[in-house]
Amino acid sequence: MPRSARPAVVPLQLRFVAHARSGDKGDTANVGLIALEPGLYPLLVREVTRARVARHFRGMVSGVERFELPNLHALNFLLHGALDGGGTLSLKTDAQGKVYSTALLRMEIPVPAALARRLRRSAG
């Protein structure tokens, strides 16, 4: 494909692509990341890799695991060592990882420009 014909790609925050909820098990936070539309799920699978999420949270977690749930158009991330000991030991405001979900939604992924425009618009 000639360079000019390649669709432009722009960075887009995950908040425009997915919604999320998080919880805890001990010192591990989980973030379930759910595509806003079923058609966006392959984009999540391709772009929200384990390595990228680990880089996003570097210094905040000790390890990341990723699981795929195509039936729910969702990915589940386990963020190990994320909660400063977790449970009652943790001194953190978010000791139970309740809002780690939104911290993941800050992450940017490369998205075709036209799609990014549409997703930004539909977010209002």
Add this chain to the structure above:
Amino acid sequence: MTRVAKGKVVRVAAGQGFWGDWLEAPVHQVQDGPIDYLMLDYLAEVTMSIMQKQKSRDPAMGYARDFPPLMERILPDVVARGIRVTSNAGGVNPRGCAEAVLAATRRLGLRGKVTVGLVTGDDILDRLDDLIARGHELRDMDTGRPLADIRDKVLSANAYIGMSPIVDALAGGANVVVTGRVTDTGLTLGPLVHEFGWSPDDWDRIAAGTVAGHIIECGAQASGGNLLRDWRSVRGLANPGFPIVEARADGTFVVTKHKGSGGVVSIPSVSEQLVYEMGDPHAYITPDGVADFTSIQLERAGRDRVRVSGIQGGARTPMLKVSIAWFYGYKAVGTLVYAWPDAYDKARAADRILRERLAALGLGFDQILTEYVGAGATHGRLAGPPDPEAPEVQLRVGVRARERAPVERFTREIAPLVLTGPPSVTGFAGGRPAVEEIVAYWPALIDRREIEPHVRVELLTA
């Protein structure tokens, strides 16, 4: 197997998602529409240890104290409408809890109309030394340490037990089932197994009832509460409809809520709850079986109705999880609020001064953690650089230690910063922070054959 009428639907309604949830919810569930079962989940990982602490001060305590007065409120309707209640409100004293319900029954003049099914046998605190002596190491699932390392600090120890004693209690005629550490999901699965006569090794049905339980065990978190997707569009949260499962014998079910209630039941609301506290989605392990969350199919079935189907499961594991609470030490959190201009810089300067003073006092802490609320307390560096124009930033300093004395001393070092530190500071009217005891959680596994023979069901009447 019992014959089940074709098309039979069993409605299980969630009334509480944790100890401290909205007190009006179970009343609405009972009064505002048809339900068959009311499921009240009170127990989280740390709840058992709080209850154990209360029981050590007063042997009559140790259960969810909200439960008996709630039952006193709703029992007349529960009895009149033939609703049955399942609850793990019993905590570490299910017998005391059951007796309090029976006392309420007598006060209401409902003698003979209420049978309480009391489930015991999950509490292994008195058996720990025997179990350890017989080779059960009860290693911490996260750290691998054997329980012997902290045996003298253990406050409570309970095995997670499954749905079968609930099924037995219902079969015996109980209309209120009170348990200790029965799993959250077992409170929903039990009624479905009882009603549909599912075999305990019909793994797909067991998984289906487990997923149904998971969806409603956190109350309104499945029906519009704490829903991130389009959160502004969620209406009526002043009176949120808690979720209800309408289950069928084939293991399919619809998640819904009472007509006229607030909130929303939608594919997004159910999906967010499904991923909550999720580990490996292929293996959601409970004492009753293993559910595969990648098999769950969701489909819109009308306004505030989501149909759930396709659920597959696997055989139960030979081990049960044990929830052990142990005394770790002490902690305290102190806060002060710094105002514009340069709120964050002032808060940081205060933190430096505080830490210098703590060091000069020679206080030993396991940890000192400083957060700046309003400047990245929850998202850390992902929140970006602090805004110098922020109207205020809260300095929040937490300390943790094995001994009480250093933590106690720390609580006296917050207020002095007001007159001896950076300016524009407020928000200290609450006085000294409280010293809190830390009860830590120790998850372990045990052979289910050590637990199941001890599980008992008693049927009690007023």
